[in-house]
Amino acid sequence: MQSDFFSLDRISKRFGVVQALDNVSIAFRPGEVLALVGENGAGKSTMMRILEGVFAPDTGTVLYGSTPIVFSEPRDSHRAGIRVIHQEPEIVPNLTVAENIFVGELPRLAGVLLDWHRLEEQTDKVLATFGMQQDMRARQLCSTLGPAQRQMIEIMRAIRAGGQLIAFDEPTSSLTDDEARRLFSVIRRLREEGTSIVYISHRLNEVIDLADRIVVLRDGRLVDDSRADGASEQTIAKLMVGRDIADLFTRETWQSGLPLLEVAGLTTDHVTDVSLKVRRGEVLGIAGLMGAGRSELAKAIVGYDRRLDGTITMSGVPVGPNSPHAAIVAGIGFAPEDRKHEALLLFRSILDNASLCVPDKTSTFGFFNRRKALEIVSPLAAKMSIKAPNLDEQVSKLSGGNQQKVVLARWLARQPMLLILDEPTRGIDIGAKAEIYRLIDELAASGIGIILISSEMPELIGLADRVLVMAGGRITAELSRPDIDEATILKHAMPQPVASLGGQIQ
Amino acid sequence: MNSLELRTATTQTGKRRPSLRMAERIGIHNISLLVALAILVLIFGTLRGDVFFSSRNLLNIGLGITILGVLAMSQTVVIVAGGLDIAVGAIVGLTTVSTAMAIQATGSPAAGILAGLVLGGLAGLVNGIIITYGRVNAVIATLGTMAIFRGIAFIISDGQSIAIFSDTFRFIGIGRILGLPLLIWILLLTAIVFHLFLARSIVGRNIYALGGNPVVARFSGININRYRVGIYIMSGVAAGLAGILLAARTGSGQPVSGSQGLELEAITAAVLGGCALQGGKGTIVGALLGVAIIGVLNNGMILTSVPTFYQLLAKGSLLILAVVIAEYHLNRT
Numbered sequence: 001m002q003s004d005f006f007s008l009d010r011i012s013k014r015f016g017v018v019q020a021l022d023n024v025s026i027a028f029r030p031g032e033v034l035a036l037v038g039e040n041g042a043g044k045s046t047m048m049r050i051l052e053g054v055f056a057p058d059t060g061t062v063l064y065g066s067t068p069i070v071f072s073e074p075r076d077s078h079r080a081g082i083r084v085i086h087q088e089p090e091i092v093p094n095l096t097v098a099e100n101i102f103v104g105e106l107p108r109l110a111g112v113l114l115d116w117h118r119l120e121e122q123t124d125k126v127l128a129t130f131g132m133q134q135d136m137r138a139r140q141l142c143s144t145l146g147p148a149q150r151q152m153i154e155i156m157r158a159i160r161a162g163g164q165l166i167a168f169d170e171p172t173s174s175l176t177d178d179e180a181r182r183l184f185s186v187i188r189r190l191r192e193e194g195t196s197i198v199y200i201s202h203r204l205n206e207v208i209d210l211a212d213r214i215v216v217l218r219d220g221r222l223v224d225d226s227r228a229d230g231a232s233e234q235t236i237a238k239l240m241v242g243r244d245i246a247d248l249f250t251r252e253t254w255q256s257g258l259p260l261l262e263v264a265g266l267t268t269d270h271v272t273d274v275s276l277k278v279r280r281g282e283v284l285g286i287a288g289l290m291g292a293g294r295s296e297l298a299k300a301i302v303g304y305d306r307r308l309d310g311t312i313t314m315s316g317v318p319v320g321p322n323s324p325h326a327a328i329v330a331g332i333g334f335a336p337e338d339r340k341h342e343a344l345l346l347f348r349s350i351l352d353n354a355s356l357c358v359p360d361k362t363s364t365f366g367f368f369n370r371r372k373a374l375e376i377v378s379p380l381a382a383k384m385s386i387k388a389p390n391l392d393e394q395v396s397k398l399s400g401g402n403q404q405k406v407v408l409a410r411w412l413a414r415q416p417m418l419l420i421l422d423e424p425t426r427g428i429d430i431g432a433k434a435e436i437y438r439l440i441d442e443l444a445a446s447g448i449g450i451i452l453i454s455s456e457m458p459e460l461i462g463l464a465d466r467v468l469v470m471a472g473g474r475i476t477a478e479l480s481r482p483d484i485d486e487a488t489i490l491k492h493a494m495p496q497p498v499a500s501l502g503g504q505i506q
Numbered sequence: 507m508n509s510l511e512l513r514t515a516t517t518q519t520g521k522r523r524p525s526l527r528m529a530e531r532i533g534i535h536n537i538s539l540l541v542a543l544a545i546l547v548l549i550f551g552t553l554r555g556d557v558f559f560s561s562r563n564l565l566n567i568g569l570g571i572t573i574l575g576v577l578a579m580s581q582t583v584v585i586v587a588g589g590l591d592i593a594v595g596a597i598v599g600l601t602t603v604s605t606a607m608a609i610q611a612t613g614s615p616a617a618g619i620l621a622g623l624v625l626g627g628l629a630g631l632v633n634g635i636i637i638t639y640g641r642v643n644a645v646i647a648t649l650g651t652m653a654i655f656r657g658i659a660f661i662i663s664d665g666q667s668i669a670i671f672s673d674t675f676r677f678i679g680i681g682r683i684l685g686l687p688l689l690i691w692i693l694l695l696t697a698i699v700f701h702l703f704l705a706r707s708i709v710g711r712n713i714y715a716l717g718g719n720p721v722v723a724r725f726s727g728i729n730i731n732r733y734r735v736g737i738y739i740m741s742g743v744a745a746g747l748a749g750i751l752l753a754a755r756t757g758s759g760q761p762v763s764g765s766q767g768l769e770l771e772a773i774t775a776a777v778l779g780g781c782a783l784q785g786g787k788g789t790i791v792g793a794l795l796g797v798a799i800i801g802v803l804n805n806g807m808i809l810t811s812v813p814t815f816y817q818l819l820a821k822g823s824l825l826i827l828a829v830v831i832a833e834y835h836l837n838r839t
């Protein structure tokens with residue numbers, strides 16, 4: 001069948017010893033949502049980069065109809081009507097929201113001056129399409145935005161520019177359900193208008209919901225290309241991984257012990273009067289919408305943000321303020337959400353990154369001891385199936401999900417008493433997700449306290465002993481098992497007037 | 507499980523081909539530096555083969571780069587940490603003067619050495635505090651202190667050159683051990699110390715983390731303020747050492763010494779050696795190769811009678827070329 005549209009013909013791509021894509025052919029169709037799924041490192045992002053012209057394929061061609069086309073850089077593919085929204089948003093932090101959305105096509109006055117008035121108008125229009133007027137302003141600096149909002153800007157920029165084929169590489173991994181729903185309605189509208197959509201995600205329920213066709217990649221090979229109707233999460237997962245996936249959200253034990261972390265009246269520039277307790281072996285979930293202050297709470301607890309008021313104790317011993325070092329010494333570990341900016345040294349190896357917080361266990365007389373480091377990191381890398389040629393691989397070369405696993409490995413190596421995980425399964429495939437859930441269960445069973453910040457409801461409901469809901473930098477509700485459910489969480493997560501806040505906790 | 511485990515990171519560690527490992531150890535960048543060095547040697551060797559390869563001239567090159575070598579190595583550490591120190595030349599001038607004055611006053615070479623190192627460290631401390639706690643951009647801060655330190659050197663010496671009459675002290679600059687000038691031994695020793703410190707010690711690795719991403723470093727429990735101040739103190743002490751070596755070699759303390767663009771050469775060598783000005787990247791071995799290139803270039807230009815003014819052109823162009831190449835590499839990976 002010869003269509004009159006973009007297709008990939010027998011594409012292969014190799015990075016050193018890694019065969020990222022192996023003879024993959026896909027035909028895209030206008031007005032269709034094609035979902036691309038596969039484990040971390042299966043080759044999804046690589047395929048998008050080839051389609052966009054960031055990489056040239058080793059063999060194979062990109063076709064339009066039956067004409068081969070060669071993009072030597074992304075600008076060429078943009079002109080041909082291809083847009084890729086990347087997994088890691090690339091926005092300029094020191095420019096405003098409006099400028100980031102309209103970069104390259106800023107409206108001008110008299111040919112040279114920036115027409116602010118028109119720019120603001122256009123931006124407001126775009127924001128309105130996405131229902132984002134409440135979340136950001138046209139003139140706001142992007143450095144003040146969180147990862148979710150940055151992701152939305154990346155999306156708005158691509159859609160604003162328009163195109164025949166728009167690819168989304170894990171657009172929802174940093175979005176909350178609410179924003180995701182708004183994105184889906186935009187995607188459906190684009191499909192109706194005849195745009196071809198490529199949708200990459202590890203959230204299989206979304207894929208089933210949205211896709212007309214599902215393509216599964218495994219280790220760089222195409223293993224399935226079929227219509228979406230009738231597909232279930234189980235069948236897709238099995239195709240992706242090549243085996244059955246055990247029950248996702250289970251915990252073997254629900255036992256919590258002595259009090260571990262006590263936070264009282266904690267206040268920083270971003271959170272107000274937060275009090276909470278975590279016991280040994282307990283998983284405390286934190287829920288909330290984008291900008292509710294969940295990550296900021298974590299940064300306040302680990303002493304990254306300046307503490308204005310309040311106390312923090314670990315097993316009754318006070319933890320000094322404003323020093324992540326003091327928090328680590330007190331036994332608190334924190335895996336941040338924004339791995340590229342806050343967690344990873346992109347130009348260092350897996351080994352260096354994973355051993356960063358255990359200098360004493362990986363050194364002799366103050367000098368790095370590679371053998372010791374390997375002894376600690378190797379088993380962790382194996383346990384989480386970090387996919388890389390070896391542990392000396394630069395972290396920037398790993399796939400998104402595997403980068404996340406390196407962050408977790410760092411803290412597993414450290415073995416803290418309390419571990420704060422901010423969106424730990426963001427961008428992680430379903431097999432590895434199950435692995436991380438098992439790990440959380442294991443850690444809790446061994447007496448470690450865990451604070452789990454997550455935008456994925458099933459994750460919180462399945463794993464947490466208790467859930468704190470946040471809105472506007474405050475805690476608005478505390479729910480305990482078995483009364484944790486999506487509707488209640490959502491009800492308390494909605495921003496509310498200050499007056500109605502009192503008296504909801506304890 | 508199987509298909510997954512196959513390409514899991516641990517299973518393949520250490521199973522690489524030996525030839526590949528060798529090339530990886532030296533590093534592609536260092537290999538290209540060696541090639542550049544070879545080309546320079548070839549050029550000057552052909553033009554002035556009679557003098558260039560004489561043992562006297564080779565020793566001259568070696569002596570010429572000791573002081574620069576020390577500065578390039580400490581500059582490498584500063585740049586890896588994400589900073590820059592352009593006051594080092596002025597600190598060298600200040601320490602030659604204070605070392606000479608201390609020896610003049612006490613007659614003891616030890617007092618002179620101590621004065622040089624302590625004053626260098628103090629100057630570095632000032633830089634570190636201004637940059638870390640005053641939150642002044644490193645280039646601006648050290649540009650300012652450069653003028654201040656030079657001014658102090660002129661004030662305390664009254665603008666005069668101060669002669670050193672201690673033979674023990676002069677031995678550092680002109681003596682030999684096992685046939686090799688003491689200065690070269692000192693360079694080798696400091697090189698080993700710097701290399702072990704930066705590449706192998708935990709503090710050194712934390713410096714890479716700090717320069718690579720200060721946010722990550724802070725989240726990982728590294729006290730980044732203390733590290734920053736410490737690194738500038740180190741840079742000051744190293745400049746103090748360079749000043750002592752210079753005073754020992756010339757037998758005098760001169761407020762103008764170190765003002766002939768030492769900092770320019772040190773930064774050029776560090777960048778040639780693979781330092782990224784954004785921080786987080788660079789090696790001592792690379793810096794030493796950069797120093798060797800500059801040493802051979804300086805020496806060759808003198809031998810082939812290139813006028814001084816044109817030598818300046820060459821040096822400035824080299825720095826810019828080095829940065830362009832470094833940026834190109836950074837954008838490719």
Ligand SMILES: Nc1ncnc2c1ncn2[C@@H]1O[C@H](COP(=O)(O)OP(=O)(O)OP(=O)(O)O)[C@@H](O)[C@H]1O
Nearest residue numbers: 015020040041042043044045046397398399400401
């Ligand atoms: N620039 C690169 N250099 C070396 N290897 C690379 C590079 N880019 C990707 N790879 C490797 O190619 C493989 C495929 O990576 P890719 O990013 O396409 O995976 P993915 O399917 O998008 O995974 P994820 O779901 O984790 O984002 C991985 O093993 C990765 O390590």
Ligand SMILES: [Mg+2]
Nearest residue numbers: 045087399400
């Ligand atoms: Mg990807």
